[in-house]
Amino acid sequence: MNTVVPALALSGVSKHYGQVAALRAVDLTLARHSVLGLVGENGAGKSTLISVINGTVLPTDGELRVNGSVVAPGAPLAAARAGIATVFQEQGLVANLRVHENMLLGRERGFARAGFLGTNATAALARDVLNELGIAIDPMAVTGDLAFGERQLVEIAKAFALGRIYPVEPIVLLDEPTSALSDKETQILFNSIRRWRDKASIVLVSHRLSDVFAVCDHVTALKDGTVNGHWAVADATPDMLHEAIVGRPRSAGYYKESEQREDLGEIVLDIRSLTVPGQLRDVSLSVQAGEIVGVAGVLGSGKTVLGNAITGAIRPAGGEISIRGKRLKPGSRSDALAADVGFVPAERNIAGVIGMHSIEWNLTLPSLRSFRFGRWPVLSAARQARVTDSWIERLRVRTPGRAVQIRNLSGGNAQKVVFAKWLARGIKVFVLDDPGRGLDVGAKEEIYVLLRDLARQGVAIVLISDNLPEIIGLSNRIITLRSGAISAEINAPAHDKPAETAVVPHMV
Template sequence: MTTDLQTEPGPRAPGSPPALEVRGLVKHYPGVKALDGVDLVVRQHEVLGLAGENGAGKSTLLKALVGLVRPDAGEIWVRGERVRLRSVVDAADHGLGMVFQEQSLVPNLTAAENIVLGSEGPGVRRGIYRWGTMRRLAQEQLDKIGSHIDPLARTDSLSFADRQMVEIAKVLRIEERTAHPPVIILDEPTSVLESKEIDTLFTQVRRLREFASVVFVSHRLDEVLDVCDRVAVLRGGKSVGEVLAADAAPAELHRMMIGATGSEDHYHDGAAERSGEPRRPRLVVRGLTGKTFRDVDLDVHAGEIVGIVGVHGSGREDVCRALFGAEATVAGEVVLDGRKLDLSGTRAACAAGVGYVPAERKTEGMVGPMSVADNMTLTKQHARCSGPLVRPGKQATLVDTWIERLSIRTPHRGTAIQRLSGGNQQKVVLARWLVAGDVRLLLLDHPTRGLDVGARSEVYRLMRELANSGVATVLLADSLEEAIGMSDRIVVMSDGRATKEVAAPAGAKPTPLDLVKEMV
């Protein structure tokens, strides 16, 4: 059910003001109205979800709440008191703290050092670290959230999930600064976690509610509805309403986010468009063995999307990289279209028609400061050259064609790719493999990570069309639902071995539960 924000009834007795209230917040950037009058109420001891597409203003709002952005107009009230936040320290003094999307821990320090970093208090005396005190302070924080992480463990030796716990423990230090329960903001906390770790995080979030208010931001609507009490929706920098999580469905939330009814068919299953006749496998992998995987067998047919699922540490990412020649193998044979595939390096794989979209788009998928055009033609140089020479005209025509075909929103082909939104960046990265028209096998490692609903569905559609044109695809999906929806067949990996194969044709899809049973 949807209710208007202002008339939302609730226990707002005069004696208990909301933990945090935002009124008419406005922030302009040159050419963009990032926030256009946002209202938001976070009650005490509640988990408030914040939903909205990329560009809806979520990040700007969060930054304003922790003093990283100064709003042009509007008010922020903490416990019935108007505040002006000039810095993160200012925000912390008012009990507002944020766990950042890009993790903000220093990897080569211990968990304890990270937890007290910037607020050492008694942990430092006369400029000297007092390790005992610091360890105790950190242990107190970790105890608060019931974590069993060793405070003296180096941060980079911890898993992503554990690092997130350290971040939460760190941000809870702001309790020292205020007399009342803090407001903890979690910005896209699940985007780097595997499903099991997400459950742990959710338990943690529910626990946090006991002594704090939580603002939870995620682009995964099922998650938001799962963990939150209420969900506020932003669209185009405005608050467009809110729902009680208990009685809302993802589709309804989605409709509010995009302002129209969302399509249920995100995955564009192209079963109807494909013929049923059996085809020769395009990719045949036998006994592939590397550092983190053993004896992996895999067949992918032309026009088929095969999903590989597995928990963190199952080795599926490394198999993917090995097929692209970016990860060493010690045994096994890979045949692509009847020809043995050279796994010695990425050049050989590219030349053989293998394409790879890495999970870390910003550091591995694209060269940020280079232009859209140069990123798109980085691999298939011959597509923009005549002989050894680059032909700028040829490149411009080619790139503009693909910008048009994939409807990539960029001011110009010469714009640096890092200025584009995540979805458009990903389309450029995908286009890199398509410009020469010679891609036969696509390896997609979390191709929709960090993309909003609209961009995701465009990537899905593109994947399906590529498959229909005969490309064989290996997909490491962002979620089990995505793997199930997109794949024709799913291979389960566990402990470096391919343990099970599940058919997933349209109309007879396995459930997530079926797969989870095989994964653990």
């Protein structure tokens, strides 16, 4: 086969949604057997581009060629036959099916034609693909029993399984696969990608520039729906990419250390001997007004469970949680809400926002009680609209207006709405689990500014994260969790931040 013909070539691709130009005359090439990084701000058009390539979105204009041949636009089956497989930004696995059933879901006929029939054959095929990718997951496991990151790996294996049906080399499109993965799972994925590079061509969307440098050969930056730069990774630097993505150079003091509050107030959140069988052991922690306490730990360390327990999303078996001296009812989300505890959970599409509702509704829902006329419980529509608009502006949510349904926002912009709904309400305690997930480098920085503002106003903040630079940069104090128990407490004053190497040994 002619090796100079690229695996994928897009020319002049545009996509308009009403007034919104999601893509404008995009040209893009993916060289055969290479990995192309696709980067850009929230709403830049990355997911739209992925959807145009896999045929689920019909472009307004433009042409797509696979191995030199034109593929019909807006035709998912034609794209699949050309070998294009996608791992979407939002997970699409069915929880009560087994792993191997999910891996061929929607492709049953193709598998049957390729000669794979019956449970044994599909399970064997699934095992084979998982093995080849180096993913240690049992194809017979029930998908819903797997951890979030493991389900993401199954999605990835599902995309690669497509290469077994159609006799073409797969072109695998990965839309932010690493944002839901721990460091360890990210390494598994990258090893899989390196192994597959001789048999496939890959597009990887990511907000982590470190992903680009770890595994990509080339990188294309999108900005406002157009291509704003293309490089061989060997010729690119993080600063160049940052500027192409955000449109301005990366600021020194990304984590706003100089604005860290050192004069803390009274204890706001007090946790005593919190226990969740098998997940948390005797965790005690207090957080003062204006303080940011970072919680670091590997997957399964209990850090997500801790966030869920503080906010009433799960009911601990023992221990107590008080807010300003008042005890919370264990496992009661409404009691935590009444005590002004805000929560940005790890799995935002489940617990964060309601997709079919508008931005305005999602943003003002937790604060409805403040939209009264005096004593009258009447909503002031005008005020609700004003508040929504001000947050859209402040967080730069890319949208034509407040009435837009959340599901029509880009992934990162939907997350900004999750933040805004708490900021609009006024809270005393803010628990955030992986707040940077899915946010572009500029939006992250905006969130960091907001967290510093909240701290200045006296909010007690618990920051759960996988991202060590973020935890170290933002926190006054860091606790590490290991097997459900606190393994260390490390001070992190603005003028004397600990090194990552001082934190990691307490996590593993």
